[in-house]
Amino acid sequence: MLMVGLTGGIGSGKSAVAARLAALGAVVIDSDRIAREVVAPGSEGLREIVAAFGDRVVGPDGALDRAALGGLVFADQAARRRLEAITHPRVRARTAELAAAAAPDAVVVNDVPLLVEVGLAPTYHLVAVVQTEVAVRLGRLARDRGMSRAEAERRIAAQADDARRDAVADVVLHNDGTLDELHAEVDGLWRDRLLPYEENVRLRRVAEPDETALTGPDPTxxxxxxxxxxxxxxxxxxxxxxxxxxxxxxxxxxxxxxxxxxxxxxxxxxxxxxxxxxxxxxxxxxxxxxxxxxxxxxxxxxxxxxxxxxxxxxxxxxxxxxxxxxxxxxxxxxxxxxxxxxxxxxxxxxxxxxxxxxxxxxxxxxxxxxxxxxxxxxxxxxxxxxxxxxxxxx
CATH class of the missing domain: 3.30.460.10 (Beta Polymerase, domain 2)
Incomplete structure (x- = not known):
């Protein structure tokens, strides 16, 4: 199978890319969804979070109050690292279970918001980054999530910037235009690269390059x-x-x-x-x-x-x-x-x-x-x- 890491900053449209890849036939593993599962009421993950941050991060229904927890960790790097030490190993273990259950010829796309921050890029065959201008992301966060501009800017600043994401990106998908334009870009990636890449890995086959043409010099x-x-x-x-x-x-x-x-x-x-x-x-x-x-x-x-x-x-x-x-x-x-x-x-x-x-x-x-x-x-x-x-x- 082919393992693809998908990431992008908050508000970049990464979920739209994941949904399109799922529609094309990819097995999508959503790390955000898994992150919610491993801290569900009654879970060992939630018990550890309460032990680390107190009862104030639990709502009246016994579920994690994500807004309260977010208010603590996004402003405090040490607190964020304590949280990551609790959740990340559990997310990785569950991700591995889901990937192992996929078919041998699957293209498995792991949707990971913090892929760059936690150093996961080298673990995939290919990393795709969704890149969107900050102004566009701010508008989406205000419109779709009801975030104030100050909160949206704080969330964006807490994540890796475009330069750090570019450094690990095998593919950059640009999402400053329409949804149709984004879908066309994703479709081309699926057809021209991911499907033949998966088949080549499975068959232990080299993709032959053009051995004749000179290009560059390419500074990248x-x-x-x-x-x-x-x-x-x-x-x-x-x-x-x-x-x-x-x-x-x-x-x-x-x-x-x-x-x-x-x-x-x-x-x-x-x-x-x-x-x-x-x-x-x-x-x-x-x-x-x-x-x-x-x-x-x-x-x-x-x-x-x-x-x-x-x-x-x-x-x-x-x-x-x-x-x-x-x-x-x-x-x-x-x-x-x-x-x-x-x-x-x-x-x-x-x-x-x-x-x-x-x-x-x-x-x-x-x-x-x-x-x-x-x-x-x-x-x-x-x-x-x-x-x-x-x-x-x-």
């Missing part, structure tokens, strides 16, 4: 790497392997294929072939079939064996290069990246080479990668000289 590539790296660290925990952004998208100012290359340092290729491979596949990074090698430098020496995984997500091409620490291919990837980062003239030369190869490729075909081998042989020599001169270490 490092941020996209950081998001992917956080997901990988969660998947591989408690192990904490070294992860590095490598390849052309790791060097500012260079046009490249829109593929994020990540080097995963492993103790050995045998370990990469074990449980690690299955855990990566389940997380949306299946192994690419066949045997894979890096082109050695100097050309003609023994091939540098590695393991190569790709991304099941059709919207974010990724290559994971699993290489043993200290191996020639591992060192080369880091050396060439750092050399190009340090020398603007060599970056310019590499960019010129890329452009020439792309221009000489047949229409619709791949560039002649063999033609760049002499350039890389010479550049490897330059990089080694630079490493010796600067004292570089991987």
């Amino acid at each position: 590539w490092p941020q996209q790497y950081a998001r992917l790296a956080a997901r990988l660290r969660h998947v591989l925990a408690p192990a904490d392997p070294r992860l590095d952004h490598v390849g052309s998208t790791a060097v500012a100012g260079i046009a490249a294929r829109d593929v994020i290359d990540i080097q995963v340092t492993v103790p050995s290729l045998a370990e990469a072939d074990g449980v690690l491979a299955e855990r990566l596949a389940a997380a949306g990074f299946p192994r690419m079939p066949g045997q894979w090698w890096d082109s050695p430098r100097p050309a003609g020496s023994d091939r540098w064996e590695k393991r190569l995984h790709g991304s099941a997500d059709p919207g974010r091409p990724v290559r994971l290069h699993l290489r043993p620490e200290g191996s020639p291919g591992w060192r080369y990837a880091l050396l060439m990246r750092d050399h190009l980062r340090a020398d603007p003239d060599r970056r310019a030369a590499y960019l010129t080479l890329k452009g020439d190869l792309a221009a000489s490729a047949p229409d619709g075909g791949s560039p002649n990668t063999t033609a760049r081998d002499p350039w890389f042989d010479e550049e490897h020599h330059r990089a080694e000289e630079w490493a010796a001169r600067t004292g570089w270490r991987p």
